[in-house]
Amino acid sequence: MKDEIREILHEHGKLTRDARAIDEDEDLYQVGMTSHASVNVMLALESRFNIEFPDRMLRRGVFGSISAMSAAIEQLVSPS
Amino acid sequence: MNDALRLGVGIDLVHVGQIASSVGQFGDRFLRRIFTDGELGYCTGAPGQMASRLAARFAAKEAVRKLLRLEDQAVAWKSIEVVRAPGGWCEIVLHEEARALARDAGYVGFSLSMTHEADYASAVVVGERNRGRTLDNEGRDTRNPA
Numbered sequence: 710m711k712d713e714i715r716e717i718l719h720e721h722g723k724l725t726r727d728a729r730a731i732d733e734d735e736d737l738y739q740v741g742m743t744s745h746a747s748v749n750v751m752l753a754l755e756s757r758f759n760i761e762f763p764d765r766m767l768r769r770g771v772f773g774s775i776s777a778m779s780a781a782i783e784q785l786v787s788p789s
Numbered sequence: 790m791n792d793a794l795r796l797g798v799g800i801d802l803v804h805v806g807q808i809a810s811s812v813g814q815f816g817d818r819f820l821r822r823i824f825t826d827g828e829l830g831y832c833t834g835a836p837g838q839m840a841s842r843l844a845a846r847f848a849a850k851e852a853v854r855k856l857l858r859l860e861d862q863a864v865a866w867k868s869i870e871v872v873r874a875p876g877g878w879c880e881i882v883l884h885e886e887a888r889a890l891a892r893d894a895g896y897v898g899f900s901l902s903m904t905h906e907a908d909y910a911s912a913v914v915v916g917e918r919n920r921g922r923t924l925d926n927e928g929r930d931t932r933n934p935a
Binding site: 745748 | 815
């Protein structure tokens with residue numbers, strides 16, 4: 710899943726570094742991701758994983774790192 | 790947040806072409822996630838200016854988010870709305886969680902200024918904090934209920 714997130718970040722994240730080489734816990738906002746880019750990333754993730762991020766998840770932290778996005782997607786794919 | 794400050798400010802700059810690109814790539818999913826029906830009604834009313842108007846409104850919403858100094862609170866984009874007054878100027882109206890956060894921070898009113906050229910749109914929002922007034926249930930300053 711994290712590699713797929715990296716690919717989406719590469720395409721939509723507008724990062725200042727190659728998303729495919731970014732550490733999973735690195736702060737994406739510190740490597741250039743804007744709010745607008747995070748919306749594009751969110752919509753691309755929704756398409757790729759057939760999910761929808763609810764309003765309660767529209768937090769900076771949810772899209773702040775690859776590991777955070779991965780945890781959020783897992784939560785939506787397999788709700789407990 | 791420093792309670793001694795009477796004013797807060799937020800600013801944002803958006804590339805118009807990137808907003809157009811989001812609309813092209815994600816269509817209604819992008820539009821409906823970010824903008825209210827009222828905002829879309831105004832922005833789509835002039836197809837040649839749609840991307841610029843959307844970009845200015847996106848900048849205004851982000852400027853409010855910056856003004857509120859969000860840490861990790863969830864705020865839906867549509868809970869921050871740009872409303873066009875009959876006189877032609879635009880105002881910020883807050884709903885739901887954005888209104889609650891603004892109230893908690895002591896904000897009682899906002900002033901908005903937006904601008905756009907062919908390539909970029911920008912917005913500045915100034916918020917006033919005053920213990921003597923409050924936001925009403927529509928997220929408007931009670932000093933100016935109209």
